[in-house]
Amino acid sequence: MKFNYLIKKFFYLNITLKNAIVQRAFNVLSLSKFRGRRQQVFKSQAIARQSPPTRVHHFSLERDPPFPPSFLHPNSFRLKGLMGTVDAANKDVNVSLADKKPTVVFVLGGPGSGKGTQCANIVEHFHYTHLSAGDLLRAEIKSGSENGYDIHTCLQKLDITMIQNMIKEGKIVPSEVTIRLLQKAMLESGNDKFLIDGFPRNEENRAAFEAVTKIEPEFVLFFNCPEEEMERRLLSRNQGREDDNIETIRKRFMVFLQSSLPVIEYYKAKGKVREIDAAKPIEEVFEAVKVVFIRKDEQVTA
Numbered sequence: 001m002k003f004n005y006l007i008k009k010f011f012y013l014n015i016t017l018k019n020a021i022v023q024r025a026f027n028v029l030s031l032s033k034f035r036g037r038r039q040q041v042f043k044s045q046a047i048a049r050q051s052p053p054t055r056v057h058h059f060s061l062e063r064d065p066p067f068p069p070s071f072l073h074p075n076s077f078r079l080k081g082l083m084g085t086v087d088a089a090n091k092d093v094n095v096s097l098a099d100k101k102p103t104v105v106f107v108l109g110g111p112g113s114g115k116g117t118q119c120a121n122i123v124e125h126f127h128y129t130h131l132s133a134g135d136l137l138r139a140e141i142k143s144g145s146e147n148g149y150d151i152h153t154c155l156q157k158l159d160i161t162m163i164q165n166m167i168k169e170g171k172i173v174p175s176e177v178t179i180r181l182l183q184k185a186m187l188e189s190g191n192d193k194f195l196i197d198g199f200p201r202n203e204e205n206r207a208a209f210e211a212v213t214k215i216e217p218e219f220v221l222f223f224n225c226p227e228e229e230m231e232r233r234l235l236s237r238n239q240g241r242e243d244d245n246i247e248t249i250r251k252r253f254m255v256f257l258q259s260s261l262p263v264i265e266y267y268k269a270k271g272k273v274r275e276i277d278a279a280k281p282i283e284e285v286f287e288a289v290k291v292v293f294i295r296k297d298e299q300v301t302a
């Protein structure tokens with residue numbers, strides 16, 4: 001009886017001991033797994049803290065940013081410091097753009113002066129790629145509104161709505177957005193000759209583009225047209241644009257006078273402006289435009 005009791009006790013102790021050993025081993029394993037995971041988390045947090053921001057570039061400008069801080073979404077980084085500071089990913093983009101030494105012609109003029117119309121003619125005759133800043137922004141709004149998010153530019157619904165409102169108000173969208181769209185379009189085009197239409201529209205656009213891309217325009221084509229004529233054209237443009245109403249048109253004229261004309265003056269001082277009388281009929285305007293481009297080609301071959 002006592003012997004039976006001892007044997008039972010032995011087996012019971014044995015099982016309890018084995019369970020304890022197994023449990024202990026399990027605890028050790030889980031703890032080390034947890035520690036490993038925790039270290040991994042710490043490691044990736046440290047890497048995230050150290051690594052430079054990628055994809056989206058933002059550069060701080062000398063004057064106040066025209067966008068409220070809420071414009072920035074969580075995966076964008078506004079870099080404080082020198083104007084033109086770009087992140088790692090964009091450095092590559094800019095290096096490869098600058099390497100190509102593209103020919104860039106800025107096409108400027110008031111709203112409705114005929115920039116888009118003449119750019120289409122130049123493309124046909126002189127094989128440039130036409131990049132309209134306004135068209136790129138409108139395309140971005142369209143794709144953003146359809147998808148709620150633009151995977152290429154990291155713009156989110158809130159940003160897209162803000163851009164849309166700025167265009168409705170005739171305001172100039174921050175350079176960081178417009179330049180990103182221009183860079184992307186330039187790289188994707190495969191061409192090395194660009195007509196950049198409706199850009200730079202203010203001093204911020206101009207300085208940021210030069211600082212970021214290191215590209216200087218070959219020359220600036222300036223379509224000079226009286227306001228009454230531009231107003232007439234815009235009111236009958238009929239492209240369903242939300243900003244082609246008399247109220248916004250007047251605001252756009254104001255922005256042109258205050259912000260865009262000083263950019264034209266800046267390039268005039270550098271001898272880079274080729275001024276065209278844009279009040280004439282389309283064909284006559286293009287005759288004058290052709291002279292500018294033929295002269296440019298002759299200069300290159302001379």
Ligand SMILES: Nc1ncnc2c1ncn2[C@@H]1O[C@H](COP(=O)(O)OP(=O)(O)O)[C@@H](O)[C@H]1O
Pocket residue numbers: 109110111112113114115116117118233234236237238278279280281282283285
């Ligand atoms: N020289 C011109 N004479 C008359 N109408 C013009 C002329 N150039 C353009 N237009 C018309 O004026 C409107 C605005 O021209 P557009 O090229 O879109 O201007 P911008 O790109 O400068 O805003 C369009 O409907 C266009 O057909």
Ligand SMILES: Nc1ccn([C@@H]2O[C@H](COP(=O)(O)OP(=O)(O)O)[C@@H](O)[C@H]2O)c(=O)n1
Pocket residue numbers: 110111112115132133134135137166167168170171172173174178197198199200201205243252
């Ligand atoms: N560089 C640019 C070009 C256009 N835009 C915006 O896009 C609108 C339309 O520009 P656009 O060049 O297509 O048209 P026009 O005003 O020249 O007719 C402008 O009024 C601005 O709101 C901008 O913010 N920045």
